[in-house]
Amino acid sequence: MKQIVETARKVPVLAETDVLVVGSGPGGLAAAIAAAREGVDTMLVERFGCFGGTITQVGVESIAWYRYRDTVDVEGIGIEFEQRTKAMGGTTPFPQGNSDLLDAEVFKVVADEMVQEAGVEPLLHALAVDVVMEGNAIRGIVIESKSGRQAILARRVIDATGDADIAVRAGASYRKTPREEMMGVTVVFSCSGVDREQFLAYVREHPTTIADWHKDWSAQSSGKEKEIFSPYLGEIFDRARADGLIPREMTSISGTWSSLKETGEATGLNLVYMLGYDATDVRDLTRAEMEGRRLVMLAIEAMRRYAPGWEKARLRNFGMRVGVRDTRKIIGRYNITERDVRNQARFDDAIGIFPEFIDGYGVVILPTTGRYFQVPYGILVPQRVENLLVAGRCVAGDKISHAALRSMMACTVTGQGxxxxxxxxxxxxxxxxxxxxxxxxxxLCRQGVRID
Incomplete structure (x- = not known):
């Protein structure tokens, strides 16, 4: 690749703080609020115009869709997210299990309020592009924004970028899933003009379960999942493929519906799953955004033609960005394993718990029996870099543990920790x-977190 040489320049320091959190998805948001509640100066940097990450920017509203009657669940800031959104009238019941969907637009306001109440200094529209190091210790980051290139100095930095961007730039050890093994990316979207009652009548007449996922993707489960209802729409797209509306070889259109409002709005539609994209490659991200929108339009046309109640449906909006499940993970002081998450592991350095919920790499385990594992502090601590912690889906672990800890509610656990x-x-x-x-x-216990 051809290269240029950048001219050395002085970078003005925008701010100095105690704790700097980079990325404001559920993990970063929880991290910033938790740090500020401990009485230290905290700053939260976000590249887009709202906090909330996968919820507000991608449009995935099902923060805890895994929850059932007997689930032993997390406690802490993640639960506050649900409670605060519900208090603002921004939740609807998820059709599967015992959880509520968070209205992505309402949650933007909830996030703003919680950040301000905690005393966090917010900074939106700022992209972290480099790190400031002193030896092997991180001292801050460099950002680019409409204000130009600036530095933010901090005594502690938390990487909640999802892709371990800060950790990698700081020289931390990491691994990246090979492109051919990465979980798919998704363009989430919403529609209006749906006849809710007519569609729900169809769903009652054509019930689907987790077992129906296996028709399109090979999935391993514990057996109990096969009888559990799932808002899955495989049959509609099978008909579309059979009739030639969707190419027969195209398996990237299929998935689940979630929120159906009485106003005829269907939000958080997860019907596009595209393999072969590396979300740390800007060209791949570009292709994924554009191809995802094309596939969404095919999915909507199939729904109009084959799903009762969708005849007059129309696109309302796309998520602000493509949803990413899998890229880089740090190599930590401890690397959590499939054995840990599937065998109720216990750790002396636990910072929280998470139910036995696995969703990814061909494994679907739902936490219906009360089983859970402890989340260890060691997976937040990178090798080779001091005073840097990570939170969210880039914590240290193997593939199957990632399929558990990538969940948004799990991200709040690592973030608060x-x-x-x-x-x-x-x-x-x-x-x-x-x-x-x-x-x-x-x-953490004083903040309401369940440790054991």
């Missing part, structure tokens, strides 16, 4: 890798 640990390490006067985990656990 990272935020509290960063704050406690500052108070203790030690590097974040050397923090007294018992003190972190006590602080």
């Amino acid at each position: 990272a935020g509290v640990a960063a704050a406690v390490s500052l108070k203790q006067g030690v590097a974040s890798s050397q923090v007294d985990v018992a003190r972190v656990q006590r602080a």
Whole structure:
């Protein structure tokens, strides 16, 4: 590749803070709020115009779709997200299990309010492009925005970018799933003009379960999932392929519906799943956005033709960006494994719990029996870089553990843990890798987190 040489230049410092969180999805948002609640100066940097990540920017409203009557679930800021959104009238029941969908637009306001109430300094429309290092310790980041190139200095940095962007630039050890093994990316969309009652009558007459996923994707389960209802729409797209509306070889159109409002709006439609895209490659991201929109229009046409109640449906909006499930993960002080998440692992350095829920790489396990595992602090701590923690789907672990911890509610667990640990390490006067985990656990318990 042809290269140029950049001219050396001085970069103005926009701000200095105690804890800097980069990325404001469920993990980053929880991290910033948790750190600020511990009484340290906290700044939250986001590249788009709203906080909330996958919820508000992608449009995935099902933050806890895995939840059933007997699920032993997380406690902490993630539950606050649900409660606050419900209090604003921004939830609807998810058709599967015992959870609510969060209206993506209402959640933008909820996130704003929670950030402001916690005393977090917000910075939107700012893209992190580089890091500031002193030896092997991170000292801040460089951002680009409409204001130009600026630096933000911090005593602790939390990478909640989803792709470990900050950790990689800082020199942390990491792994990246090979392109051919990466989970698919999705363009989520919403429609209006749906006859809700007519469509729900069709769903009652043609019930689907998790077992129907197996017709389009090979999926391993524990067996109990095969009888569980799922809002899956495989048959409609099978008919579209049989009639030639969708190419017969195209398996990327299929998936689930979620929220159907009495106003005729269907939001959070997850009907496009595209393989072969590396979301750390800008050209792949470009192709995925454009191809995803094309496939959405095919999906809508198939729904109009074959789904009762959708005859007058029309596109309302796309998510702001493509949804990504899988890219880079740090190699941490501890790397959580499939054995851990499938065998109720317990850890001395636990920062929270998560139910036995796995969704990805051909495995679907739903937490209907009360089983859960503890989430260890070690998966937030990268190798080779001091005073940097990670939160969200780029925490350390293998493929199947990633299929559990990539979940939005799991991201709130690692986020809250990272935020509290960063704050406690500052108070203790030690590097974040050397923090007294018992003190972190006590602080998390005071914040309402379930540890064991």
